[in-house]
Amino acid sequence: MSASRREFLKWSAIGGAALVLPLPSPVREKTDAASSPFAPNQWLRIGSDGKVTLVIARSEMGQGVRTCLAMILAEELEAAWSSISIEQASPGPLYEDMNTGGSDSVESSWMLLRRAAAAAREMLITAAATEWNVKPADCRAENGSVIHAPSGRHLSYAKVARAASALPVPKEPALKDPKDFRLIGTRVRRIDGPDIVTGRGRYGLDTRPSDALFAALERCPVAGGKLRRFDASKAKAVPGVVQVAEVPSGVAVVARDSYAALSGRDALKVEWDEGANAGLSTAELLRRLDAASKETAHVSRREGDVERALGGAATRVSGTWRDAFQGHASIEPQNACARVSSGSCEIWAPTQNPQRVQKEAAKLLGIAPEGVTVRVTLIGGGFGRRLGADYATEAVEVARAVGRPVQVVWSRADDFLHDRLHPAGRADLEAGLDASGRIVAWKHRFTSFHLSMFGPFNPNADEPDVDPWGGYDNPYAVPNLTVEWIAVESPIHTGAWRSVEYPANVFARECLLDEIAHRTSRDPVDLRRELLVGEFPFASRKVDRGRLRAVVELAAAKSGWGTPLPARPGRRVGRGIACNVYHGRTALAHVAEVSVGEKGDIRVHRIVTAADCGQVVNPLGLEGQVESGVAWGLSYALKGEVTIERGRVVQANYRDFPVLGIAEMPRVEVHTIAGPARPTGFGEQPVPPVAPAVANAIFAATGRRVYRLPIRPEDLAG
């Protein structure tokens, strides 16, 4: 019987009465600050009933951030997990950074939240010690109470909350020694799980004031186009439609319910001036990409003299690796609800970036940002798409035009058509080997489109030296290395997408290394071990290559690397490895086991993952992120892509853009190494090495090198 099974049976056996009570919801919708006597800072409150409210200032989109941040607070507070409720923060002066991107939430909240909760714990201990007239040093906090050790006396937080609130807030509270952690590092289930399984969880589409109307927009299908004219007569004839309004983002059909809004929008006749991009196709975009890849590049990293080393190399190995345009395709389509009154505005949105929503809405309305209240809902999949603010500002446009609260709903086709796509890229790599097979030169050049979600293309902008991700932070010890980066102006909407440009660059880098191993008759794991010694430069500091080497070795050992794979009749089998360090922090390796049929059909049977992300806050959540990253990476490597014809996205549904289904999900096994005391990110990190691990396994199985994603069976047939 597994530990979780025992835990469950114990938990489900909690008395007859508990079993018939509704599953409790730990999520509080409304602020009840006034009823909490103890509120030492913006992160936590304790009520006179002992209920602890923790405030979460990052967006929950499936990565488990509410649970992790609550665990960090509860750990230092010494609160009982069962006493905790969580509340979602809204942007304001108390919350400096609410952006939920870059897999940064846990890492950047770690010390901030620990200090906040430790300060509260010290105040509660001091209050109890004062009440008992004993030394605070003789007291400790545990499970929501202060305990005086010498006498064994207890006082619950509920009883000391009021007295504690009168005390000064310590500036430098003592943090717990990590060896005393009781909650951090344990397997904690999602704090909002009961809401999700009962349908009570409120996503964007479920959240609106009772007097809200509904709207669907017709937006120009081609980026940069303008409205010429529209005929609303048929739309207005749809029962339930109350108004058709032109807004800067398009034409809005406003109705009494979602279906009428969507039907009315479909009945609208709109004529667009589609502008300069009307003839754009994938072929044209790739032509521009290929042309740009020959131009002068920005050099983001240079060590030694790569051209000279290549010139003197005994063997040169090169290739061009490509990936495709990709959609986000989160299951909750984009949406937002807004209410606009004079001088103020209220927005309900599933957003990863509420501060950007606040700022852009304020700018649109010409009011101060403080006048805009943004209420962040649960997010039905973010993946970078909701770091933009377009879906929210257009709701503000419609609500302003209508003079009533309006919820803007997007159809699935709208969500594809107006996605902020992951842009296609090409990575041109070349390595030089000396006569003994040692790598003496490595050249990495990446060309892709700029991400329009973050602003217009600026050819004169200072090129950052932290691009391309997966290139600039090449972890391998090579004496002569150059990394180059070319950004092309994107004529279509592009944006952040789970791990951004890492997947394309790690795909190229890890496949070239695999090819070098093959050409020099070395084992791909042994080659990586040789190259992962010492440190590599990362911004102004150095990263220990040994952390990556350790995860490579662990993944290899756990996967049975070097042992024969079971034969599969009619199929060719192989194993492949790939690894990456995400921005100098989390190190991760995957070993993939695949089989390839005669017609080139690919099955991924097993992924073994090893990772070092420092202190693991919640192993249960971390394993889920690996499973999720593997599924995302396999969809990217094997499934759909977005194409452009006549300036617009062709795909309109999951039929045209398939993602990994249940029958295709491999067994995923996760192993971690205890690294530095500080946790580092884990939402995006499992994605980048998936495609190259699979591509290298395909090579091991078939002898065919994969150069383009998604991989097509016809590339591997026979």
Added chain:
Amino acid sequence: MAKFRLTVNGRSRKVDAEPDTPLLWVLRDRLALTGTKFGCGVGVCGACTVLQDGKDVRSCQVPVSQASAHAYTTIEGLSPNGRHPCQLAWIDEDVAQCGYCQPGMILQAAALLAAKPRPDDADIDEAFAGHVCRCGTWQRVRRAVHTAARLGGAK
């Protein structure tokens, strides 16, 4: 507009709606049962799955005009207290990530177990072939269905 009488979660409900309105939107916008999710609108993602006389259907594909003859169960009505074996198994296995597609999957699991109390992995894969989960919770979905079966999810 026409009047329709629906049976949802054991209660009789009267709604005014256009006859072609999908049951999905009637549940969400008229009856405030927002646990039934809109994902694709064309019956390929499974997020709007509800039980129709105990069997899974895509509520975006059922016009309200054809709904009166049946009894529907949504996630809100699967159990009186959120403790249906499938819901408990989903919590126990910590299945949900973003969670948006999960109410539809839980109802799919309930329908599967009603038809096949001890499904194997192939049965589960077949039953969930019509669901999309962009977070990739599949490994845990399989485990949770087996757990729910052991907890008596067939009842």
